[in-house]
Amino acid sequence: MATTKLRIKFASYDTGLLESVVSKFVDTAQKSGCKISGPIPLPTKREVVTVLRSTHVNKDSREQFESRTHFRIIDVYAPNAKAVETLTKMNVPSGVDIKVEL
Secondary structure (H helix, E strand, C coil), rough: CCCCEEEEEEECCCCCHHHHHHHHHHHHHHHHEEEEEEEEEEEEEEEEEECCCCCCCCCCCECCCCCCCCEEEEECCCCHHHHHHHCCCCCCCCCCCEEEEC
């Protein structure tokens, strides 16, 4: 018999906000009696955009902007129905993206 695994993926631009949300999820999963693995930090995605400083002249003068997206994963092994319900209905701030997979 295969054990079920609930995988929760987190993504955010702000590391402080991401860590606080992940710690809330870990505490909730442990209080419900589930075995967890994580949080596992994944590589940070870095996006760089280069734009011209001036619209018509000075083509050599450019400016670069960067955005970084940080990722974390938590695996919850053999979750019960109550644990799944509480984890999926948790209130999450607007700066964190969450995906839940079975």
